[in-house]
Amino acid sequence: MHGVLYRWLIRTVAIVLPVFILASLATFALRDISGINPAAQILGDEATPAAVAQLEASWGLDRPFLAQYATWLGNILTGDMGTSWYSETDVTEIMIQRAPITLSVALLALLIGVAAGTTLGALSAIYAGTAFDRVITVLLSVASTLPAFVIGVGLIAIFSVALLIFPAAGYLPLKFGWWPWLSTILLPAIALSFDTAADLARQLRASMIEAYAKHYVLGARARGYGELRIFVRHVLPNALGPATAILGLKFPALLGGAVVTESIFNMNGYGKFAADSSLRGDVPAVQAVLVVAVGLVLVFSVLVNLVQIRLNPASGRGY
Numbered sequence: 474m475h476g477v478l479y480r481w482l483i484r485t486v487a488i489v490l491p492v493f494i495l496a497s498l499a500t501f502a503l504r505d506i507s508g509i510n511p512a513a514q515i516l517g518d519e520a521t522p523a524a525v526a527q528l529e530a531s532w533g534l535d536r537p538f539l540a541q542y543a544t545w546l547g548n549i550l551t552g553d554m555g556t557s558w559y560s561e562t563d564v565t566e567i568m569i570q571r572a573p574i575t576l577s578v579a580l581l582a583l584l585i586g587v588a589a590g591t592t593l594g595a596l597s598a599i600y601a602g603t604a605f606d607r608v609i610t611v612l613l614s615v616a617s618t619l620p621a622f623v624i625g626v627g628l629i630a631i632f633s634v635a636l637l638i639f640p641a642a643g644y645l646p647l648k649f650g651w652w653p654w655l656s657t658i659l660l661p662a663i664a665l666s667f668d669t670a671a672d673l674a675r676q677l678r679a680s681m682i683e684a685y686a687k688h689y690v691l692g693a694r695a696r697g698y699g700e701l702r703i704f705v706r707h708v709l710p711n712a713l714g715p716a717t718a719i720l721g722l723k724f725p726a727l728l729g730g731a732v733v734t735e736s737i738f739n740m741n742g743y744g745k746f747a748a749d750s751s752l753r754g755d756v757p758a759v760q761a762v763l764v765v766a767v768g769l770v771l772v773f774s775v776l777v778n779l780v781q782i783r784l785n786p787a788s789g790r791g792y
Contacts, residue, residue: 481778485778489771492771500767501541505538509558511534512524512528552565554757558757564761572743574742575744578658578734579727579731581658582664582666583724585663585666586665589670593670594674596609597678598685599681613671620733621664621733621734622734624664625737626737628660628663642738664734664737665730668723669720669726672723673716673723676715676718677716681712683712685708690703690707717780718777718781721774724774747763
């Protein structure tokens with residue numbers, strides 16, 4: 474097991490590090506691609522050619538592109554994400570303030586998606602071929618086609634406007650109490666969880682049906698083992714590996730969906746911050762959101778792979 478983890482660690486670093494460097498390089502290039510001159514934007518009416526050149530030199534913008542990238546990446550890795558061109562405030566502070574909003578919604582959406590997807594997938598596999606299975610399959614197909622913003626608007630109309638159970642917009646930190654906090658993130662989390670739940674349920678159903686047909690399950694039944702024991706000890710552990718791989722693909726979608734859901738629910742998280750900053754041409758702010766999102770996605774992908782190896786050590790032998 475330790476040898477598998479060691480090989481997995483070496484291979485993971487060999488893959489993740491180049492991916493992060495390439496993604497951060499593309500992110501840094503946004504400033505040049507945007508065509509916006511930060512010095513001219515900050516100087517405003519005083520942006521004479523001499524003043525612009527002097528300010529660019531003080532920032533090191535007159536250096537070669539790769540030298541500027543190396544400095545920027547070093548600053549990012551030490552927690553310095555630069556200064557907003559729009560508000561002239563520290564981008565790192567803004568990112569720290571908004572992190573709880575986006576992460577709370579994304580992680581709760583992931584939790585809801587995993588719980589719902591696992592339950593529906595397991596029930597669908599257990600009752601495969603029945604009317605119950607067909608109903609679940611139809612519901613999952615519908616859920617996977619509904620965009621998050623449509624679900625969000627529908628949830629607001631039902632639970633905020635009609636039933637007055639949850640607030641329609643805004644965010645309250647956990648320091649105000651667990652229910653005020655949960656009530657502000659539950660609807661956007663549910664809106665984001667539908668796609669994850671649907672894909673996870675479909676994958677788990679297929680994996681469990683395949684597992685039920687394996688010889689070790691047939692052998693367990695021949696030895697008189699109960700269905701619950703077979704399900705818990707043989708079917709579910711072997712089906713979770715392929716289903717878990719879905720989560721590695723869904724976490725980036727949750728972060729991307731935050732752009733829409735945070736706008737609908739008026740939550741000042743990373744998604745809304747990135748959308749507003751892009752409209753203002755605030756490149757450092759957009760760069761900060763993108764590089765943090767890339768880092769979160771890579772970390773989550775590594776964790777998912779580690780869970781897969783833990784569930785099924787044989788899956789890591791290829792490393």
